[in-house]
Amino acid sequence: MILVFAERSDEELFRQALAFARSLGDDDVLAVGIDDPAGYSPDAWGTALAGVTGDRRASVVVGPGTERGNEVLAHVAAMLDLPMAANCTSATSGDPLTLTRIRWGGSLLEEAQLHGSPALLTVAPHAVAADPAAESDVVELLSVAPDGGVRVSERVETTTAGVSLADADVVVSGGRGVGSAEGFAVIEELAALLGAAVGCSRAVTSAGWRPHTDQVGQTGTKISPSLYIACGISGATQHMAGCKGAKKLMAINPDNEASIFASADYAVIGDLHEVVPAISAEIRKTRGGE
């Protein structure tokens, strides 16, 4: 039997985990969720999941590659002292189980063997197509002791102004090539014209020009807009790990050897401080003439 941890903070990723579990060749797949009126508790949820894993004699436990999916599976792994592989893209049952997983935020893959049973796996986001089947709604709910575990004691709501980076349809980003915090005025102007969110590279956040909430990349926000416009960004693997979900990439950079051009659909060779204002002016001209 294969258990799927029904961590449903992201329904799409849960259904991807279900599809992944069904690909492992065991017809007996059961999705188990947690019914916890007291809210989220990683270790109490881990205890519940570790319990059902033993009761059902599961051979594999699959979780979605969400923050909570990885966290709760890691608690199960620690409690049972079993190996766990996070963010797998594929797996083949057997002894040992063989798998492929992502490293460096997806810039590199690792083929590995997992020795130990049950095998504990989480599924990398968007590595497999989601399971569309209606029966994936069938989830057995486990109840959790209300007293155990580290728990959220308070939720502080934050209101974000403007378009959120993670959900934006268009993102205009600036890198070290922007030169200063003030230099971002041209990036903000273009973003406003396109109804886009402003992003940046780590060189920019490290210099204190923009807050970390604007950072795109492996240790920043992962984005998947229709169009990503990268201005003055060299294209380090850790930056690209955050924007490889973009449908189209436009890069503006004077260095035609910059590695970002290898991933770009559209290239403009030049100084962003000339190119970006010219694009904004051209948009105004086009719109004014309508």
Added chain:
Amino acid sequence: MNVLVSVKRVPLTGGKIVLTDDERAISTRHLGFTVSPHEECGVEEAVRLIEQHGGSSTVLTLGPPEAEEQLRDMMALGIDRAVHLVTDASNEWDPQATANAIVEAIRAEPDPYDLLLFGNESADAGNYQVAIRVAHKLGLPVVTGVKAITVESDQSVRLEQEVPGGRDVYVVPMPAVATVKEGLNLPRYPSVPGRLRAKRKPVASSTPARPQPQLEMVRLVLPPGAGKETEVLGNGADAAPAVVKVLDELGLL
């Protein structure tokens, strides 16, 4: 208070990853080394907590002899001392073995730690589990993905985690484990006196035995490239009309 930060030496890859001939590592012939940005923020937080509350900060790594470079880098930022679990560079340690070695090292320390900081995930392997395993072995509470830390007067610590739409707050008694994310703070740059002082700070090293890995890397594979055709829209400001034409075609105007 005593604060521990765990960091991992990783290659600083640029625009392209190149593998070694045996495909078991990244070729580092032309690369420098660093630690994860998450861990850098953990180091900065440890230094700030000790500046504020007094006590001592320690940085720990499990890694090859060369990882002393990262320990010195972290001490240059204000960490007081280091623990180095020296490994043979040719063999990776899996997350279970890493956690167990870290637990043994912590148990062997003369003074207990009040707060143990880790990165949310390591930069290279991204196993999302070493800190949680350490917490379970030591019987300590653990909170992940932390973006704000406040030590309260009653020996508890308030840990804030970013979630969609806000922040979840956890208040746990110390000693406690937290994994942190970049954005927790803005790390300082090392000063020249800081670098000089770091050379004289103590590093306690030991050589743990590597157990058989349970999650065993077989080989690394570069993901297939996007194989993109790049359309050059032009040079400098003259490219603007071509750019706007593309924006229009994409339905973005």
